[in-house]
Amino acid sequence: MDTTQDISESLGQLHLPARLAKPSLSPLLNLPPEILLLIASFLPLEPMGSLSLSCRHLYLSLKNEYLQPLKDADSNVMIAFLQLLERDLPLHIVCPQCNKLHFTPLAQRYQVSDPYNYTDRAKWPKCRAIDDLGRWSDNMTPSFSSAIFLMAMKAHRQDKDTTVILNLLSYSDVDDTSRSFAELHTSSARIRNGSLLMRDQRVFMFPAPLRIPLSVCAPFGFCAHNSLSNLAHLPRCGIHVPSADEIGEYENKEGIIYCRYCPTEIRIDFKSYGKDGTAVFVTRWMDVGEGRDMEDVKWKVRLGRFDWLRDEHSYARGAICAAFEGTDDFRFESLLNEEDEIDLITMCPVSWPEYEEVTDDEDEEGYVVKDGRLVSLPEEDSMCFCIHDD
Template sequence: MSAESPGPKGGFRSLFTNALRPKKSRQTLRKGSRSTTDLRLAACPSADEPPPMPNLAPLQMHREKYKQMHANVDTQLGERRDYTTMIHSLGLLDPVDSYGPTGELEDHREPGEGDIAKLPSRLWALIAWYLDPADAASLAIATITLYRRLGPRYFLSLDASQNLHYKLDFLARLDQSLPHHLLCFPCGRYHRRIQEGQERMRPAHVINPLFNCANAFNALNPAPRHRITHGRMLPYSFVQLVMRAHRFGPRYGIPVEDMGRRWQRDGWSFSSRFHIHEGRLMMRVTSQAFAPADLPASAQRILLFSREDYWPYFSACAHWRDGELMPACKCALGHIPRPRETGGLQGLEHKVKDRWKGSGFDPNALTTLCGFCRPMRRCPECPTEYLIEVKLSEDRGDSRPGVFRQAIVVTRWSDLGNGMSPQGLEWGAVNGKRDDYDAFAHYAKRGIASIFEAAFTADALPGQRVISLNPKKKKLGEKGNDWY
């Protein structure tokens, strides 16, 4: 080809110029046409017609709709509240107002001494014969006329040793008349309160008398009490004070809020709280201890059991040896994640494996328990429930700030009864002195933990599977070796 021909010029520079020049096909695609819509221009709103702003977001509108629909629904029971019925019930329960002729008759009712005197003494004696000694003595002390008809023989019968239970039952009915005294069950009599209004719970090694009693240090006739944890006892006198204040007024005892305590001992942290539900005192004790991973069996025993009496450090009822409480605690300790070894090239090896799997190792990850130790346990012989957890808690005893460690947490809920007598059903069952209690029959619809926690939170608690603490119903006690 000659130099005058119009063909392309050769050379290294012209080669790169032609290679970097855009093609005509690309320029053709960039041209706009009427059939092609520019999405960027279509997405931009016009300045003349701005889109209307909604009042609420769709999710917020959904929440407001159902919030109005369920405003009168009880979060615990799922029932709709009827405020009209509540107002009428408050009015009917008012002792000051009287409605209709019934209230007028009660206000102007004549005393019944004359009607009592019309009946012969033999008839009253026959009526008292059908009653137990406590009820017969209560009938005789009701009025002076009945006392003259029945005489003092029913009071003298209470001093018999076989009628000690009836005597305590009769004396417990006099609580409302004696606000400055407290019934002593070992003595069977009332004592004057020496710390009236200032009664506080103390550790077991601290002498804390509430009244002067001759049997205060009598080991053969001890005062009734319940073991909360290692080194902490709950005397029955405090149960009396709390329930008396709840029934009759603050001058009869102490408020239930003053019973709660926090303390530490032997590496464990404890917190207790009390609540009154339907005339019964309920207790919750939370026990927590930091636990390292991969503990051998001997180290688990040292962590869980006291060397003094071989009871658990955490709060437990009298039936803790029978069943699966301690095996469940040991199983929960086995789920604590083991930290990785980083000596030598092991740290680099773990990093390579994590990158290959596409996941990292988190030493502070949540611990998931298995189907054996996760469910809540209920003792079938007493009103007690347990929940075992493994949580990540802050170790404030460490010199370094913000150090978190795995800890085992055992929470116990118990029903301690109405505080009338230590021979009561709940108190006797919790202390192992009665065997006629069926926890699944008494709490068939709602658990003790649900009742207790519902008193302090307005939201419903998540469901928790409750199983028996002793599903095989074996009562081996000290002879069994699974508990240790």
């Protein structure tokens, strides 16, 4: 397993220049200070600040007159200034949340922490705190970091190997705290066609046979525009939950369900493990974007505070899944290895808890899956759980 030092050294190799060129003296050094100040007076704050950092002579000539206004400027001006600097700093990215430059070899500093460890929260950079908000809202994978996302995309655009940095966005955890099920949650990232794609999968292992209707509280994430976020919502949203007699020959009737307002896809599958249990697979794919435009809806909508944002582009059903997997024939159980299955079966409760109340009456459907979208039934006028497609 790589140590922190090994990972930092690997990240530092991403942008090492072949050879540093010997700097040449600028002809600006021959100008008197009065002329330099006159030139600076015609420049916007951002390029003026960049010019002042060209050499010590320019900095000393301009700092008293012009650098303080730059420090006092609003965040948009500072971001534009940092973007000018970033062009010549291959090991740095501009963080729009922190209004600072972040150093790629120290990418591990921006990893999301254990969700129950708050001892160092006061020391977190602002971007990490915002990412944490997105994680709690389930709009993003548990390990997503905006800073690491930007670092990975910059390295990709420079044709560097992004394996090490993308691994920092991976996640795997088994949870047996529920009395009704054991859960395996995994996530990973890949760059396809210039965009960062994320896939996460939750596997819920229940005691066999599965209780119908499935009313247990088992949360998962879809997107900010869709409230289908719990296994208890499945009957309500028209997603078929197979009975014990059906699950042996189960086939997914709904297929991939996708959001009309952001590039997010999800599918829900079931698999019987005989007497050992019944598994529910919830797999999600997301396109986070290129990391170029800090106002890109693909990325911004994942942050937890922008659920009102909508991407006006149209997305073909299944396109994100196919791009991530490299095939149109995704096998939901293929992500599990033998060790994962053993862990889930071992941690799964032997039987359903006594307190779990299940009625014999099936929930009335309020929605139906039509061509990959959740469509409200015309006669239904009760509480809305999902996206309307009308």
